[in-house]
Amino acid sequence: MLSALFDSSVWTALAAAGVAAIASILFLRSRNFLYDSLALATTEIGLVLLAAGIVAGAIAGRLAGGFWWTWDSRLTTALVGVLLYAPYLMLRRAIEEPTRRAASAAVVSIFALFDVPLIALAVNWWLARRTVPAPFSAGWMILPVAILGAALAWMRLRQEQQRRAQDAERRTAQEI
């Protein structure tokens, strides 16, 4: 059950990373800020899902073997995924100017997506000597998790769009 939850969260987060990278490429081509909001929303939700997945995985490990953290290749890959995508949000906070922020963040998102398969492969090889990777166990669980992820991303996208519209209005008001 927990293991299925972990697998579902990780796969949904991977899909979110894919959507974020595609949105980033579309932003760089069109300079339409809707794509930037989409990339931000999916990355945030992806990170939340990864974090939730790691917690589920840790509890599953504790129940099964008595240890909170086993150096299992999927759990480790998920942790590296968090470390890979958290700086995306930190970078966004550090840049003031909206176009510059969106373009820089898009570059990070594209680099990160190219790195994901390499990391998954490398971690798998590294830990292959010690642990046997568990079979894919998401099962039916992936459906509700994916729907939840999509709904959260949609809410976050709407909220982000609204915030930007308010900012724009405030700026116009200040100019008048």
Place this chain on the structure above:
Amino acid sequence: MKYVRQVATVTMKDLRAELRTKEAINASLAFALMILLLFSYTFDPEQEMMRQVSGGLLWIVFAFAGTLTLNRSFARELPNDCLDALIAAPIPGSALFLGKCFASFVLVLAVELVSLPVFGIFYRVHWTPQFPALFGVLLLGTWALTIIGTIFSALTVNIKLREVMLPMLTYPILMPALMSAMRLTTSLVNGQPIPEDDFAWLKMLVGFDVVFTAVSLVLVETVLVG
């Protein structure tokens, strides 16, 4: 031909500036020696365990010391608005980027080639018998370090938290390359050739270099101009 000359001009300019001030290379070298010394307090350098962790230690030193050099790569151009002049110069952004990459590559490699014998002496590791292969791994690993370091150095050059953001961004991305380099280096510094099983890691390292050189060259204009 013209492109090669443009790249070479930027590389020579960076190396000349660095050799005159020596600001990055001195700091980087001192830092590398410092970490090498600190490691001796965490475990007994004369024990057999040292052989199993040597590759990992060496690359931790290289990655940390390299970041100091890479941080300076674009930050060096900030005083007197040199960066704006470089971007406005009539050369493609990729030539500027590659020029800076090669300059940092030479500097980071120089630091590595100084720390390697020191490492060998301190920890009694026999790195000389397999030096040609080890040098190859050094070249590949250092290229991975410099290509990622330089592109993110350009990306973070204008933000306040530059020194903090660069390692945060680069280390997770570099993880597959560092893991490969660590794995390959561990057998080589113990005087053994790369085992058959580890050729996959060599492919991973080469693949990492190729993929991220290509991605960087595609995205470099966006990074520099915004």
